[in-house]
Amino acid sequence: MNAAHYQSFADDWERRATIRTRPRRMLEDDDKLIFPLCRQPLVLSATFLKHCPQWRDFVLMQSFYKFINDVVIFETEIVDKTARSIAKNRFSLPFPLACRYDAMTVVVDEDYHALVALDFLQQAVEMTGIQPLDLPGQIELGRALPAAQAQVPVCLHDAVELIGVAIAENTVTHDVAAFSKDGSVKSSVRGLMADHLFDEGRHARFWTQLVRLYWQSASPQDRDHIAQALPVFLTHYLTNDLQKDFDLQLIEHLVISADARLALRDEIQALDFPITHQHPLVTNIMGFLHHSGVLQTPSVARALSDYLPVARKLA
Template sequence: MNALEYRSFADAWEERATIRTRPRRRIEDDQRLIYPLSRQPLVQSATFQRACPHLRDFVLVQSLYKFINDVVIFETEIVDRTARRIAKDRFTVRFPFACRYDAMTVVVDEDYHALVAMDFLQQTIALTGLEPIALPTEIELSRAIPSALAQVPEALRDALELICVGIAENTLTDDVAAFARDDTVKPSVKGLMADHLLDEGRHSSFWARLTRIYWQGAPEVDRQMIAQVLPVFLGQYLTNDIQQAFDFKLIEALPVNETLRQSLREEVLGLAYPINHQHPLLGNILRFFRSSSMLESPCVQEALRGYLP
């Protein structure tokens, strides 16, 4: 695909964007879960199940708060920044107006997602009476993108930023879908995630198409420099450090004795996935590399050798 072949999704946005079509989601006071058990392994650990299963809902509520906090950081500090610069034609990689218009719809969508997430956080506090514990001030991408950009010449940083955001947006789509499919959680949570997913499906395609436009026109020397940095980005993006630190704070907030806390910490230490082809997010990431045509390049295949099955 070249820039002249790009077709805007403006009509689809007008007809289906959640900011155009969805009502406010109101949290239910029912017995369903507020956060999927599958997304918080701590509550399913042997020690937790044996010693403090009655604290499950506290852990799940706090885990929802972190998820919402992560969404707000991701949407407003990561995606918004890149999409807004593309929309305003302040990006080193130049795109035609149709791309820039679509980029502005991404800005609107992402800021709206952050607003909805903040609304849901306030509703949850009002329903449960539980205030959030100290939440992280950054997400994995807050570290991974700057680390990767520092490894390439300034002239390539916008292009690499585009690729990093494209990887993240294509990963997030499946992450949100897991929420939307889980029938154990409250309908409002499922609805919230289904709304988000409706927009993110459009976004993931947008970032893949823009990356494809860039990659197919990039000089081979630029492709090679960017490919060499991809493992740096993936290594930091797929780490479990921030989640682990949060889980430790969560364990510290539990009304249990120190011996039990230490046992729970040891359980958490064993939850990290290896950062290789076995990582559960790798399937989505590799799909992005294929759809953007990047994986057709020998330099990318070589750089990702440790991540390919």
């Protein structure tokens, strides 16, 4: 793998990584929200607003707990695993030492993000007395990666893992950015998101460079195999099934009438977010695949044609 054009961010990490530069953030006891309303459609539904608006803060708190839990799973069980394998030279794709050093800084950052997230969860429980419900043991990425890997030969499993993690790291950057700018949310929570974003922007560039390095060295046959796995990955990664399951569980813990409970269930079941080229996450993902050089491969463009704007399809 030719790393002549790889740009290490080691110096930038030393100067600016949040684990080196940020003090502990404390959750404030004010009237601001702990979780954005726009990210939890349950509390905005007509039935909820009519029959149980008094449960809003409980639902938002549990949604915050789920968000924290998802962050911990994402950081420690998936990104950490991939970055650590690269750093320790145990990945089937060999990367130069500069890449491996940067990968270890990603490990440090991600574990620190998980630690800070758990700190906020603990602070929230102590402040409100609201205990988390049973939280999901899996996130969408945890389902998407093995589903995509099953579409390719075993020798390409690590390559698919690399691209899938890179997609997720680029996606989460945009997601966290929106969270950090919501003025209705507690300042400390927005600060938490801003800190996370500060590191994730660096990570997104790191993973983009690694995918570009790999893709330049991959054989045409390997590229074509991976192209067929990408739509499978996106189908599992962009689903909202796990969120629906969580919201249905939440509804069961609300003290409301049977009719209101049934109506809430129906409203949640009816929620659907078509995954087209207009979906904001799809736009981000296609941007990443373009910048990393993957989308310029004809077999990839064909495999992902359903996610591309008409103008791109005809180009």
